[in-house]
Amino acid sequence: MWTRDYHRIEQAIRFIEDNVRRQPSLADVARYVGMSEFHFQRVFSRWAGVSPKKFLQFLTADYARRLLQESRSVLDVAYDLGLSGSARLHDLTVTLYAMTPGEIKAQGAALTIRYGVHPTPFGECLLALTPRGICGLRFIEPGAMREHADDLKDAWPDSRLVQDQTATGAMVQRLFGPASRSTESKGACPLVVRGTPFQIKVWEALLRIPSGHVVSYQHLARRAGLAGSTRAVGTAVGKNPVAYLIPCHRIIRSTGAFGEYRWGSLRKKVLLGWEAAHKEGP
Incomplete structure (x- = not known):
């Protein structure tokens, strides 16, 4: 489970960075990694302890x-x-x-x-x-x-x-x-x-x-x-x-x-x- 979750998180962050100008929605990101919006939110929060939105704030300059x-x-x-x-x-x-x-x-x-x-x-x-x-x-x-x-x-x-x-x-x-x-x-x-x-x-x-x-x-x-x-x-x-x-x-x-x-x-x-x-x- 660890490795599968990590690779989904990595895929998601790469997708967001590659498309930063159009600011993809949570639904866009979930679709890209092949998951429903609800399931992606749950997997991400289980892995990080916070929501995807809050996590991304920690990656800003x-x-x-x-x-x-x-x-x-x-x-x-x-x-x-x-x-x-x-x-x-x-x-x-x-x-x-x-x-x-x-x-x-x-x-x-x-x-x-x-x-x-x-x-x-x-x-x-x-x-x-x-x-x-x-x-x-x-x-x-x-x-x-x-x-x-x-x-x-x-x-x-x-x-x-x-x-x-x-x-x-x-x-x-x-x-x-x-x-x-x-x-x-x-x-x-x-x-x-x-x-x-x-x-x-x-x-x-x-x-x-x-x-x-x-x-x-x-x-x-x-x-x-x-x-x-x-x-x-x-x-x-x-x-x-x-x-x-x-x-x-x-x-x-x-x-x-x-x-x-x-x-x-x-x-x-x-x-x-x-x-x-x-x-x-x-």
């Missing part, structure tokens, strides 16, 4: 600019308090562990990475796990698992890859399932990544941006102590190996434009709209 202003102070507080490179995803504590080249070499083929493809509210994802934690999460198009598994092998060339839908499925349920928004504490969610010291610093900075907020590339660079390296920071953001959990989708341009996204610019809008809807409420 005006809303994005207001959110940039509001979010700047939120990020400043996080840095001024000296918070470590960790974040909260619902009631999971997300922590980042960077494997050194020496550790990676020492483990060699002894490092087993289990991976699987699963539906999420934002389309299919490939999730990869090491014994220490999540080392990869990427949104993929249907039928593209082999291509992304090969990319995973390139990223961890000395490891042993094992497809394991059971192990990865349990983690996907923790991250995206119905229980993911309960108030019950669910413990830690460690991330295991490999990258340059510069990339790690940027990814740790991304972890401090709360859901429902956005910051500009320039502000992220400045608060991460990398002022003057905005372009390089943008490159590091684009190399993020763990979508959603390291929230690179929360970086937008200072003009309010959403910008590009490794897993699709439209998916970025959908992610930000979904988070805004849950922050603002119905």
Whole structure:
């Protein structure tokens, strides 16, 4: 159901953007995605928690600019308090562990990475796990698992890859399932990544941006102590190996434009709209 709902939402938003000048009605959009107006409204509200009309307000440049202003102070507080490179995803504590080249070499083929493809509210994802934690999460198009598994092998060339839908499925349920928004504490969610010291610093900075907020590339660079390296920071953001959990989708341009996204610019809008809807409420 997740993937089917997401693709309908994505289709609808693309249709609205392509026809923005004539401002299509809800009935027009529903017809385009092959649903009745009533059914489309129900599916959309079930997925987003708000009506299509309200959701679209979160995708405007005006809303994005207001959110940039509001979010700047939120990020400043996080840095001024000296918070470590960790974040909260619902009631999971997300922590980042960077494997050194020496550790990676020492483990060699002894490092087993289990991976699987699963539906999420934002389309299919490939999730990869090491014994220490999540080392990869990427949104993929249907039928593209082999291509992304090969990319995973390139990223961890000395490891042993094992497809394991059971192990990865349990983690996907923790991250995206119905229980993911309960108030019950669910413990830690460690991330295991490999990258340059510069990339790690940027990814740790991304972890401090709360859901429902956005910051500009320039502000992220400045608060991460990398002022003057905005372009390089943008490159590091684009190399993020763990979508959603390291929230690179929360970086937008200072003009309010959403910008590009490794897993699709439209998916970025959908992610930000979904988070805004849950922050603002119905």
